[in-house]
Amino acid sequence: MTICCETHEKDEVELIRNALPSEDHLFELAEFFKMLGDSTRIKIICVLFHGEMCVGGIVDLLEMNQSAISHQLRILKQARIVKGRKEGKQVFYSLDDHHIKMIYEMGMEHVFERI
Amino acid sequence: MTICCETHEKDEVELIRNALPSEDHLFELAEFFKMLGDSTRIKIICVLFHGEMCVGGIVDLLEMNQSAISHQLRILKQARIVKGRKEGKQVFYSLDDHHIKMIYEMGMEHVFERI
DNA sequence: CTCTTATATGAATAGTTGTTCATATGTTCA
């Protein structure tokens, strides 16, 4: 179907197709953005911009269920966006990546540049 | 609960809480990243880096269902990530924002810097 | 006017995901 547009010859389509990153790369990239695509996780990241914080601190700050926070922290950890440091009973989390802040800021800029 | 960490006094928690962006802002930001957090949409965006392309062209390139592509294009359009230009029977889509490319590239860098 | 082509859209469905509840693990302190 859709033999469509003479402007997009098979050659051009083939050319662009070859220039595209692999399925796997694009999948991983999407997975990464998916991590940032949740209110709770963005809030956690935003909190951790201010420095490391223990789970209980995050729970208090965001006034959310401890279990919910723990689950999201595990997801962020798996994605290597945060890392945990155990100290006695507590676990202190902090950002594990220096790109996150830039990406976050650029996202903010994008979302709020238009009034 | 979680009276926890003496290191995180109520004052500090309150201080950080006040420094956080509003709920609404963080929600919108998460919504934006959610748009990038899907394989199909990332692929579409990736294709459109090469220039505008009609729906049929995208369908051919990605070898996907036309309906699926149309649905995702509508979502991307609502999020103001792409825009459409009608020309006869065809609709040509292109990126609607200059931040996207940088965010995309930074995401790629993040995902693939670690071997 | 009718047929074909390009795109859009609604409904249905299957798969995914976030939260909650209950409970487990592990650590400190008495």
Next chain:
DNA sequence: TGAACATATGAACAACTATTCATATAAGAG
């Protein structure tokens, strides 16, 4: 050793989302 606390985790459920199918709209060609 046992109680109290901080965090993690599994199961269940509700909400959301991407895809597909069927069909609608809209435009050009004959």
